[in-house]
Amino acid sequence: MSDQSNAIAAYWDAAATTFDQEPDHGLRAAPTRAAWSRLLDAWLPPAPADVLDVGCGTGSLSLLLAESGHRLTGVDLAPQMVEHARRKLASAGLPADFLVGDGSEPPTGDRSFDVVLARHLVWTLPDPTAALRAWVDRLRPGGRLVLVEGRWRESAAAATPYVPGADRLPWNGGVTATTLAAAVRPLLPHVRIEPLTTDPTLWGGPVPDERYALIAHR
Template identity: 60%
Template sequence: MNEPLTPVAAYWNAAAPAFDREPDHGLRDPAVRAAWRRRLAEWLPGAGLDGRDGGDGRDGFGGTAGLDVLDVGCGTGSLARLLAEAGHRVTGVDLAPAMVDLAREKFAAAGLTGRFLVGDASRPPTGGDRYDAVLCRHLLWTLPDPVAALREWTARLRPGGRLLLVEGRWREAGAPVEPYAPGAEGLPWAGGVPAGTLTAALRPLVRTLRVHSLASEPALWGGPVHDERYAVLAHL
């Protein structure tokens, strides 16, 4: 018998049917989908983390081209699908069973192989598995302890692995943010996290990192945005 959902999980479960209506969630617009495909190919190249392929289909880890990628807070699997289409092996984790069901359906309809698990993305239920890359988009603001999640995700990476965080700040600094669901009170990064705050928390955990501003790329969002949008690409 399934355990009842927590209020936070229930909130996202209820949001699942309409989730893909947002242009950057469902990626239904070919231009939006193409923009994310280009960016993901730049950040997580299929030829391996060091970008070398030598023409023999082998990557920098000694395997065939394509990475083992963990997508934490995968939602309905839209970014995971792009990664799988690029030849990566994707595992997605989301707290909401309805999100996971839609991700599985999306992969099945496209004839793609992927693994999707229901669980806390801040502590992915993947056992001792290690990955070439961990991807997280617009999740940190929902977590009660985002710094602990960053430590957990870097611990899941293989040597030389990459952590890709797509984040932003959607509220004015210091402005009150109402909890979006019972149990979401007092979140440290509610309303989003500025790039400076995130990089300060991440820097002790990684070897190098780089911030990519995304606010001036309307194709990623389905139109212009007027707040902070960015990605952090960090190397273990």
């Protein structure tokens, strides 16, 4: 891995133990879990589908999808995030395959998937456009790309700043729906945007930022 990738992995490894304390990360509150489950059911094809969860973190969305009967493969650059995800699914008695690797180029060999899902990942990537191409390449005919993203305010008072050089990331601080749709359409022309800002249940409270889902079909 590059020095930047090592720094990013180390950052998220350090965050793994407290990551699920955020309402929209751990999905511990029943209303928040139910809200995300409803959205995933609406965005994905009927189960069982083969789903690649890139930047899976601690596996909260993977767990919801496995509970719905989908076949899950999760990828994350941070080994500690992957370990939390494996334990979460194992504790629920649900199968899933979790891999440590770069979400920009998931280490899934020649496997293809019905759905590639990423939530709040693209802003962390040194080359998000290349990642989008890699994800689309892994879609089967008729497959879906589901990206939950946003453009949010960076807190100047953050106790733990993001990795050195983050200001040079193309989409540092998030990406607007207009910009992301423009990047996806040359790869998958059938794109729709679903705004998510106004549903506080998803986030554990009101949010002031632009948040949305992009769903694109092959």
